[in-house]
Amino acid sequence: MDFDPLVAKATSPEMAELRSRCPVSHTSAGRWFLASYDAVLAATQDVELFHGTMREKGVVVPAEERLLSEIPEPRHGQVRRIINSAIAAHRLRTIEPMCRRLCEELLDDLRARDGVVDLYPAYISPVPNNVIAHLLGAPPQDYPLWAKWSDEVLEGTYPTLNRTDRGEGFAGAHPEFCAYIDAIVADRRANPRDDFPTRMLDRELDGRPLTDLEARTQLLFLFVAGNATTRHLFSSIMHRLAADPELFATLRADRSLVPAMVEECLRLDPPVRVLFREASADAEWRGHEIAHGDKVDFGLESANRDEGRFECPHDLRLDRPEPKAHLAFGGGPHVCPGATLARMEARVAVETLLDKVVSMHIPAGEELEGSTVWWIGGGPEHLPVVIEWATAAEPVG
Template sequence: MTTPFAGYTRTTLDDRLVNPEAYADESVLTDYATLRAEDPVHWTEPAGFRPFWSITAHADITAISKANQRFTNRQRTYLAPIEAEEWTRGISGDSHLFRTLVDLDDPQHMKLRRLTHSWFLPPNLRKLEAEIAEIARTHVDHMQLLGPDLDFVNEVALWYPLRVIMRILGLPTSDEKTILRMSQEIFGPQDPDVMARSKLLTSETGMAPPGSGNPQVDLFALVQEFFVYFAAVTADRRATPRDDLATIIANGQVDGAPISDLEATSYYAIVATAGHDTTSSTASAGLLQLIRNPPALARLAADPSLLPGAVEEMIRWATPVKHFMRTAAEDAEVGGKTIRAGDSLALFYWSGNRDAAVFDHPDRFIIDRSPNPQTAFGNGVHLCLGLHLARMELRALFAELLPRLKTIELTGEPRNSVANFVSGLKTLPVRVTWA
């Protein structure tokens, strides 16, 4: 009989599940497939990390996500080395430097979420549809002016959703580079290209592997920069309210009292970073798959009615948020395994979105896939707040880009960011001819 994980030791598989390099080269997808087949609820003990249960099957990920009272968010939101967790507690006295919506449980989570919930619903977003289409047009125009050879990630995809986020928050376009840098540093503090651009390097603290001595972005200095920047935004919007999302956040109240500076800054941070980085990664991954599937590209360009379904497949394929953590509030059974109260669970969304029990041919990019119950936006009360905005942005970009393309091809090897939490393409070199 074949033993589970034949070909590797438990330790090496466990280490790969947290290794940012395994996400950059996508080798972790092979490990996910092994786990789904042999041990979909897997006790995981990587070196330097507190142990946790790896949840890799779509059904289990969805069920846990919906059971938000039995599996809570607050204690542990994402995978970080023990050293980093201890450093964070020493700095903040808490398990997090920020307290964003994804770090909170009800009732506080829902009270804060309600401040902006209606703003992100389709009836309100339709007011922005024409403006988002114009921002998309501007960026495709820019792409065309760059000439035939360009890097789609760094010259288009990073900037388009950022411009949308700056618009809805009411932030000046002159601050785009600052927000982009902070977003990349918060999600990829160990990525060598992020470090090469950063002025906030340290070898003393943060997310570096224990004992590595490797430099990386100083997360404490970065969080301080967030607080200074957005404290000024809060003060301005309280003094002179405007018709923007920053005004809603700055003047938000919970239980009749103004939200705290930490809550306000955390709110800005999640909108400005996650709302930008995830859409950028999906747009880039989607274009890459269309380049690699010329018949699908031609079909989509000829039939715009396929675009909503194609966008959903791009989201499934990219799954920019690779995981979130939960903590069991009580003993529970998942996949035949006993989960004890206090145990951590990692919900590996990228694995769930490649689950053959749910998706036919999950490793194929199919623009008219139906049904497509992708789990990249999460489920339950923590369903992504900006999912309708993300879909609108992606539809607008490809609706503008595809009719104007004559040909598009790769001119080099695309590269992914080195990160195990939020990650995606960081280069996509292409050559374009225009219709």
């Protein structure tokens, strides 16, 4: 087929046709694309056949340098248990107060500014960056540095080729970022703390602790994933709040609706539009002959707007049944391990904003642009707004 679903909008008539008539298609680029909710959900559950990788064919990555998303089973499950134990829900309860204080401080600083303000650098970006820095044991003042490095990783050739023009592997491709993470690992080896890196280093894999290289690789994965994806979720949420005064007023009057709004933004604007997978063996799957090594792309954005699964799929609805039924975090055994953290950060950021802001709007004539990385979804990377601030005496919902 000539139509390329990888870059098409999920709202287009062509994508709707694909979802209903050809949910598993072989594209002109020689890749498989899964467009429907049922196909994507089934594929996320088949972790033996489909393993995660963005690498181009022929690119070999040493086992210790494979990111969590590209480690095949059964090793994936072993590494995942280490990460899950370090960011378990009960541990996140200690992070929520820190996140709320941060949101309050950022908004108080923003209140002192006059005229149009850009929410992206002032509020959207600092919240997830500071929270993931806190979780991963990095000094908060360093977040602009490693956030910049994280973007360079996503925008460069390392995810697909395991190298850049600077060198091979993460150490060669991004030596400064590599040295930064290695320093955290070395420090926790010498000076253990009650934090994520120490807990990760204390756990065992196949009866032994993680090597420094394995620890570096998974910290890299968490630095990049915990920063970029949550930031784009925040941007989607804030954009919709600024563009829809009625939605803003509804949420301000009833805070119990905030979690539903977060889930709808995840469904409509998933921070990752497509999950990249590779077939681990020859297989007949849903009536199609898929060969070992074939690239298979899971269309999360398309699945989340499947007319056969969601009523009025392109509308934001706060009363939608099963609000978490979307696939923004993937699905199956390899669902995103940071989903609980991202949901908490988004909820707190919205609640705090509603406490301090009566309304906000985007000035007329502003042109908003999304990420320069085509498979990244979510909201714009520039969000100028005019804010009407609440007074201390105003009641809130």
